[in-house]
Amino acid sequence: MEDNWEKQLACAPQCLRCNRAFAPQDRRPLSVYDHQPICGQCKQEEEKRPDYEDASKAMIAACLKATNKPYGDPAGYCFHHFCPFKCND
Ligand SMILES: [Zn+2]
Known part of the structure; x- marks a missing residue:
């Protein structure tokens, strides 16, 4: 996950x-x-799922552990579940 x-x-x-x-130019949020x-x-659609809240929290916890970066750091992929990527090339 980290490379590339x-x-x-x-x-x-x-x-x-x-x-x-x-x-x-489309935005590409990540699924939690x-x-x-x-x-x-x-x-x-995903946000309407009854377990979305729980899945988000679990994802964030796992993500912080995997990247050792604070949640709001754009260099960690955690961030992009809520702040979508843009393809700039
Ligand atoms: Zn789609």
Whole structure:
């Protein structure tokens, strides 16, 4: 996950959930369930799940442990579950 994750996720060609193709400027939030880049619509669906709150907390805890970076640090991937990537290339 640490190596090259940023580039891969930031420029994912399509939503890993619904397979919708991303435009380069589309935002790509990560799923708190499987850390895959998904589209805004799928993110909204995910947020409606009854266990979303718990899954978010579990993800954040696991993420902080894995990266040793504070949650708000954009260099750690934790951050991007809520602050979506943009592909800038
Ligand atoms: Zn989607």
